[in-house]
Every structure is written in structure tokens, then in C-alpha cells.
Amino acid sequence: MDSSRVNIGAIKSHRLMKEHVGGYENMTASVTDFKNFQRDITKHIKGKDVHMLIENFKRKQQMCSSFFFKYEVDDKQHLIRVFWADAIGRKTALLYREDIKSFKWLFEAFRNAMSDCDPTCLITDQDPAMKITIERVFDSSRTRHRLCMWYIMNKVPEKVCLIVSQNEDFMSEFCNCVWSKHTKPGEFNEL
Incomplete structure (x- = not known):
């Protein structure tokens, strides 16, 4: 089992291995062994x-x-x-x-x-x-x-008055307008 591929630390790797082998009694390495191995790998890779x-x-x-x-x-x-x-x-x-x-x-x-x-x-x-x-x-x-629409929509409260951005009716109408695939640019400006 190579836990480094999923970027998890020595303690979690040790717990996963325990589950994989069926319990601590079947483990052949301690948490300290896992930590030492991680340290040695990091030292080996450093600069490479x-x-x-x-x-x-x-x-x-x-x-x-x-x-x-x-x-x-x-x-x-x-x-x-x-x-x-x-x-x-x-x-x-x-x-x-x-x-x-x-x-x-x-x-x-x-x-x-x-x-x-x-x-x-x-x-x-x-x-x-x-x-x-x-x-x-x-x-x-x-x-x-x-x-990005996510970026635009997150900027709405900052760009319009806070009271307006908290108005559920306004935001619902605004979202309907923004997310409608049928709204043309000219129509958006009129709405």
C-alpha cells in the first residue's frame, strides 16, 4: 500500500495498514517505523x-x-x-x-x-x-x-448594496435572469 500517492501522513497510513491487515496484532511495523520511513523518503527526494x-x-x-x-x-x-x-x-x-x-x-x-x-x-x-x-x-x-460565473456570482454582494443582495426576491429574479440560456445580452440589460 503506497499512501504517498494520496498524500496522507504516517499516522493515517499506519491506521489504514492496520485495517488492511486485519488489526494491530497483524502489523509488522509501528507508527514510529512509518514516521521514520516518511522522513527517509523525504530526505532521499530532497532536491531531486x-x-x-x-x-x-x-x-x-x-x-x-x-x-x-x-x-x-x-x-x-x-x-x-x-x-x-x-x-x-x-x-x-x-x-x-x-x-x-x-x-x-x-x-x-x-x-x-x-x-x-x-x-x-x-x-x-x-x-x-x-x-x-x-x-x-x-x-x-x-x-x-x-x-467564471461562480466568480461573478460571488462578487454580487460586493457590487450591489448589501441590503439588495440579501433580498431573496431580488436574488431569485437576478439568478433567473443570469442563468437563463434564453436571455440575450440586450434583454439582460433591460431586465
Whole structure:
């Protein structure tokens, strides 16, 4: 049983193992053994984690040619940006900073993964650096930038008077208007 894959600590791992083997009487290792093992693994990995991640991505790419990854390290060999996309189309990125330079790198990696095609739509939160970068990287005639509805709806109490946002009738009518697939932009402004 490899508890490190689900990111749980030594004590919970020990309890899970106890359940797996049928009780403490069947255990061959103590909680201290589990803690020591975790300490030793952490010590062994220290400073090699980026290398291990990149090697893992290289193996995935060898097994599946449509697996894509790109990464960048700083002058101290610290990972500052990484992007990967699997064959199904799931894409993930980790950025050390959320600034224009990082978003530019991210969106260009995204385009590379998509055979240099611009997305039809990008849904983001209201990050100013991201907005600027989207306008610089993607062709606005092909890519529509939209804000996430969850983000918008969470901003409603902040943008309208608190009394109005607590009015159940108003919020019900507002939600009906916002979430209706039949409401056209002009109609929304009239409502």
C-alpha cells in the first residue's frame, strides 16, 4: 500500500495498514517505523523532486506521443513553471508567480499543446495580468474571454448594496435572469 500517492501522513497510513491487515496484532511495523520511513523518503527526494517530475513526464511522453509537457526552471534550478496535457485533453499548470510573464508562458504552452490553435473560449477569474496576457497572446476574433460565473456570482454582494443582495426576491429574479440560456445580452440589460 503506497499512501504517498494520496498524500496522507504516517499516522493515517499506519491506521489504514492496520485495517488492511486485519488489526494491530497483524502489523509488522509501528507508527514510529512509518514516521521514520516518511522522513527517509523525504530526505532521499530532497532536491531531486523537479528531476523526478520531469523524468516521469518523459516516461509518459514515451508511452503516449500525445502527452505534452513544458517546464521552466530558474538559475538555481528551481521549478517556476510547468504545464502538461494528457491524451484525453486534461490540462494542468503550476506557476510560481501569477504575473504577465508567467501567464504569457502558460498560454503559449497551451497553444503548443493544442497544435498552435487558439481556443474558442477562455473562462477565467478577474485577474488583471491574465486579462492583459490573453489580449496579447490570443486573437480576439477567434478567442472569447469570459469570466467564471461562480466568480461573478460571488462578487454580487460586493457590487450591489448589501441590503439588495440579501433580498431573496431580488436574488431569485437576478439568478433567473443570469442563468437563463434564453436571455440575450440586450434583454439582460433591460431586465
